[in-house]
Every structure is written in structure tokens, then in C-alpha cells.
Amino acid sequence: MSTESRFRALVLPHLDAAYNLARWLARDPHDAEDVVQDACVRALKYLDAVRGADAKPWFLTIVRRAFYDWYRSNRSPEIVRDDGLAIDSAVDESAIDPAQAAERRGNSDALEDAVGNLPLVYREVLLLREMEELSYKEIAHIVDIPIGTVMSRLARARALLQRSPFLRAIVAERAGGRP
Amino acid sequence: MNCHEAAPLISAFADGEIDRVQSRDIKTHLEGCPDCGKKHRDILDLRSRLRAEVPYFTAPPALRARIGDLPRTTPTRSADRVERGRWRWLLSGALAGCAATVLAWIVGTSVLTWRANEDFVAQAVQAHVRAALNNHLIEVASSDQHTVKPWLSARLDYSPPVPDLSRDGFTLTGARLEYLAGRSVATLVYRYRDHTIDVFVRPESSGAPPSAPRTVRGFNAAHATGSGMSWLAVSDLNPEALAGFVGRIARGPDQ
Numbered sequence: 522m523s524t525e526s527r528f529r530a531l532v533l534p535h536l537d538a539a540y541n542l543a544r545w546l547a548r549d550p551h552d553a554e555d556v557v558q559d560a561c562v563r564a565l566k567y568l569d570a571v572r573g574a575d576a577k578p579w580f581l582t583i584v585r586r587a588f589y590d591w592y593r594s595n596r597s598p599e600i601v602r603d604d605g606l607a608i609d610s611a612v613d614e615s616a617i618d619p620a621q622a623a624e625r626r627g628n629s630d631a632l633e634d635a636v637g638n639l640p641l642v643y644r645e646v647l648l649l650r651e652m653e654e655l656s657y658k659e660i661a662h663i664v665d666i667p668i669g670t671v672m673s674r675l676a677r678a679r680a681l682l683q684r685s686p687f688l689r690a691i692v693a694e695r696a697g698g699r700p
Numbered sequence: 701m702n703c704h705e706a707a708p709l710i711s712a713f714a715d716g717e718i719d720r721v722q723s724r725d726i727k728t729h730l731e732g733c734p735d736c737g738k739k740h741r742d743i744l745d746l747r748s749r750l751r752a753e754v755p756y757f758t759a760p761p762a763l764r765a766r767i768g769d770l771p772r773t774t775p776t777r778s779a780d781r782v783e784r785g786r787w788r789w790l791l792s793g794a795l796a797g798c799a800a801t802v803l804a805w806i807v808g809t810s811v812l813t814w815r816a817n818e819d820f821v822a823q824a825v826q827a828h829v830r831a832a833l834n835n836h837l838i839e840v841a842s843s844d845q846h847t848v849k850p851w852l853s854a855r856l857d858y859s860p861p862v863p864d865l866s867r868d869g870f871t872l873t874g875a876r877l878e879y880l881a882g883r884s885v886a887t888l889v890y891r892y893r894d895h896t897i898d899v900f901v902r903p904e905s906s907g908a909p910p911s912a913p914r915t916v917r918g919f920n921a922a923h924a925t926g927s928g929m930s931w932l933a934v935s936d937l938n939p940e941a942l943a944g945f946v947g948r949i950a951r952g953p954d955q
Contacts, residue, residue, distance in 0.1 A: 525771035536767060540759035554763050561767050570853040579854050632753045650715060651750045657717045658839075662855055662877070665884050668836075676711035679743055 527568050531576040532561060538577060538653055539584045545648050546588045548637055552595075560587040578659040585645065585663055635685035643678035650675055701725040706736050714743040820881050821923075821932065825916040827878045827887070828898045828934040837889050837896060838874035848875045852886045860886040860901040861927050863949050870897070870945060890945075897935040897942070899949060904930045913939035926950030 539560060544553035560583045571579045639647065649660045657675075661668045682688070706729045712718050713726045730737045759767075831837045840851040845862040852875055853859035864872065870890045878887045878900065888899040904925050913922040922943040923932045933946040 528771045529768075533764075533768065536764060537756075537758045540763065541757045544757040550757075550760075553757070554760070557759065557763060558766065561770050565770060567853075570850060570859070572850065572854070575854055582855070632749055633755065636750070636754055647750075651747055652754075652756060657712070657715065665877070665879060667879075669834075672712045672717065673708075675715070676708065679711055679746060682746060683742060 524565065524568060528565060531568065531571060531573065532564050532580055535577045535580045539580060541652060542581060542584055542645075542648060543588055545637070545652075546585070546641065546645060547591070552591070556588045556591050557584065559591065560584040563587060577653075578655065578663055581649070581653070581655075582663045582665075631687045635682055635687040638685070638687065639678060639681055643674055643681055646671055646674045647678040647682070701729045703729075703733060703736055706730070706733070707739070710736060710739050711743060714740060714747070821914065821921045821934075822916060823880045824878075824898070824900050824932050824934050825919050825921060827880060827900075828919060829917070831876065831878075831887075831898070832896065837876065837898070839876035841874040843872050843874075845872060848872065848888070851875065852877075856884055856886055858886075858903045860888070860929055861952060862888060863952060865890070865945070865948060868945075868948065869893070892935075892937055892941070892945070895935050895937040897933055897937060897945065899946070900932040900934070902930045902932075904928055913943045915939070922946040924950035927952040 536557070539557050540553060543556040543560070544550065547553045547556055560580070563583050563586075564580055567583075636644065636647065645664060646660055649655045649663060650657075655663070657668050657671045660671045664671065666674075706726055709718055709722070709726055710730075713723060713730075718726060730740050840848060842848050842851075843866075845864050849859065849862045852862070855877055862872065862875070866872070870892050872888065873891050873896075874889050876887050876889065878885050880900065883902075886901045888901060890897040890899065913920055915921075919934055919936055920939045920942050921932060921934050922939065922945075923930070924943075924946045925931065927950060929950070931946050931950045933942050933949070935942055937945070
């Protein structure tokens with residue numbers, strides 16, 4: 522099979538998944554396009570290393586790497602590291618004014634905001650699981666962590682989301698007081 | 701099963717990632733325990749909300765069109781290889797230049813490299829022990845090098861050779877990935893009689909000389925370089941046999 526037909530068969534079917542992942546990681550449509558474009562160029566290079574059944578996790582691995590490379594050269598590196606302190610401060614409630622955010626965006630977008638504000642290490646596993654419905658094993662390969670870590674990060678991601686200030690503000694508003 | 705045991709598993713249970721036996725225990729517990737049952741329902745509820753309320757962004761048509769044209773507009777693979785080759789030349793040129801001029805620098809770096817290797821050996825032994833304890837020695841089980849090699853190269857930015865040493869009594873049983881010293885490392889798993897041998901294969905970068913077999917926490921580690929890779933074998937096999945094995949494996953197929 523020629524490079525072009527392999528690219529069509531293995532990469533293009535997963536372009537939406539790639540864009541969605543990049544879009545949620547980078548949180549900007551233009552940056553996401555850059556990341557996907559870069560990932561596709563990389564995927565072209567290593568096309569003959571992949572088999573059909575593995576194409577999606579393989580391609581998403583490349584997209585994720587392309588994102589982190591882009592991220593390192595464009596944003597401050599502190600948050601990339603999986604550092605408990607950095608993560609806790611990243612979800613520090615005092616850093617966000619949830620009521621204001623909720624008012625600005627409207628209730629229906631609260632969950633979207635909550636997901637977007639998860640620290641990267643939790644956001645990526647949550648997206649791969651809940652939006653791409655990948656198995657722990659596939660996620661472990663993509664994120665390059667042991668399966669046990671996938672399990673604990675997902676549990677933590679959900680816990681963070683459930684007590685996210687963005688969602689709590691809505692719950693509080695609906696209940697007419699504190700949750 | 702009590703709440704303490706069930707709590708950390710609820711999230712994985714909701715993902716259908718718990719084995720059948722444990723699933724039954726968790727299910728029984730969730731039915732009987734209102735607190736844990738609610739936690740489980742909350743996760744399912746969160747899932748349906750995520751799928752209903754959070755947008756799935758699809759690739760814009762312009763991007764799709766641009767990507768579709770990529771195979772025609774991007775240079776071919778052979779051009780990339782040349783470029784990577786050039787990089788390697790540049791790197792080794794820089795190393796050689798420094799080596800010739802700054803002796804002290806070499807001594808300094810060799811100490812650092814030695815330390816880094818030391819550190820890598822310790823990490824590799826740890827990885828070996830961890831994998832054996834968790835019964836997670838193998839992610840791709842195959843005695844066929846033509847299955848293992850593509851599995852590894854699909855997941856790494858290098859493609860390690862997977863030698864067949866069955867004639868010497870070392871059978872390939874599979875491979876897995878380990879995360880060591882800040883990067884993913886191909887780990888080949890061989891069997892020799894009752895011994896399991898992990899072989900950590902990295903692209904050779906420092907050209908450090910093979911060190912004598914060492915013992916770390918009762919496990920033996922032997923290192924060799926060859927076929928463009930750095931090979932570190934970790935096992936409870938005796939040091940001489942292990943050193944012989946790693947030397948053979950690094951030399952690659954018989955000429």
C-alpha cells in the first residue's frame with residue numbers, strides 16, 4: 522500500500538478524535554490545528570510501524586506528544602510536571618471566582634468549564650476515557666504511564682470534577698443556598 | 701468487601717475495568733452500602749452529563765483538507781532518515797570536539813554518566829521487581845520476534861532489535877514498556893529455565909563501556925552495547941550467564 526493510501530486508511534479516520542483531544546488540551550482552536558498538523562506530519566514518518574487495529578491509540582499518542590512539545594515551547598513548564606502541589610494549586614478554588622464564571626457563561630457551560638479547568642494530567646485521561654471510550658490499557662500506552670496510574674488518575678479526575686467550583690456554583694444556585 | 705476496600709475501585713468498576721471475580725464483590729457491596737452506591741451512581745451520572753453537555757470538537761473542514769494533502773506535500777521517508785542521520789553526525793561531531801579539547805570536561809561527564817547509569821540500573825531493577833510482583837511482566841505476549849518488534853516500534857520513537865536466542869536456551873516470551881529515567885524504554889522479556897530476564901533496550905547515546913555485572917538487591921544486572929543500542933539485562937540468573945547473554949544479544953544476529 523502506498524504511503525498516501527495508508528495515511529488515508531489509518532490516520533484520516535481518527536482526525537476528529539485527534540482534533541478533539543488537541544482542542545481540549547490546548548483550549549484554543551488555532552493552537553489545536555497547529556498541534557494536529559504537526560502530529561500528522563509525524564504520523565506520516567512512522568506510518569509503516571502501525572497496524573490497523575492499533576491506529577487510533579497510536580495516532581493519539583502522537584497527537585499528545587505533539588501537544589506537549591508545543592506546550593513546552595509556548596507556555597510555562599510548571600504545570601506540565603505531575604507534581605502534587607502544582608496540581609492542587611491549579612484547582613485552588615480561590616483562584617477562580619465560580620459565581621462570576623457561571624454568570625458569564627450560563628449554567629449549561631459549567632461542566633465544560635469544569636473540564637477545561639482540570640489540570641492537564643487529569644484532563645487528558647478523562648477525555649480519553651469518557652469521550653474516546655478507550656480502555657485503561659490503551660490510555661496507559663497513550664499517556665505512557667502504568668495502568669494502575671490510569672486508574673488512580675481517573676478516580677482523581679472524577680473527584681476533582683465533582684467538587685469543581687464551576688459545578689458547585691451551579692448546584693448552589695439551583696438549591697438557593699450552599700450545596 | 702468493606703467500604704475501605706471498595707472505595708478506590710468504584711471508578712474503575714464504573715469503567716468495566718475490574719476483573720470478574722472482584723466485580724461481583726464490588727457489586728454486592730454497592731447494593732448493600734448507600735454511600736458507595738451513591739458514589740457509583742454519581743460517576744455514571746457524571747458520564748452521561750459529560751457526553752451530553754460537553755462538546756466534542758470535530759476537525760474543521762479546512763484543516764481536514766490541508767491534512768488530506770499532506771502525503772503529497774511532505775518530503776518522503778528517506779529524506780527524513782537522512783536528516784536524522786545528519787543529526788547523529790552533528791551530535792557525535794560535537795562530542796568528539798569537546799573530548800579532544802577539554803579533558804577535565806570528559807572526566808566530569810564520565811563521572812556524571814557513571815552516576816546516571818548507576819541510577820538507571822537501580823531504576824531498572826526496581827522496574828523488574830515491580831513488574832514481577834504485579835505479575836505485569838508482559839504486555840505483548842509472543843515468542844515471535846516479528847510480532848514483538850512492530851508492537852514496540854509502534855509505541856516508541858525507536859525500533860529496538862528483538863534477537864532470537866532460542867538456540868542458546870533463552871526463549872523470548874514477550875515485551876512491555878517501562879518508563880525509566882524520563883523516557884519510555886523497550887523491555888524484552890526472555891526466559892531461561894526458571895529465570896525471567898528483563899532486557900531494557902535504549903538507543904545508545906553515551907557509548908559508555910559495558911560495566912562488569914553488578915548485584916542490586918539480590919538481582920544481577922549486566923550491560924552491553926551493540927547494534928546501535930544500549931542493553932541492560934536484569935534477572936536472578938547468575939551473573940556470568942547473564943553477562944554472556946547480554947553480550948550475545950547486543951552483538952545481534954550471527955554474521
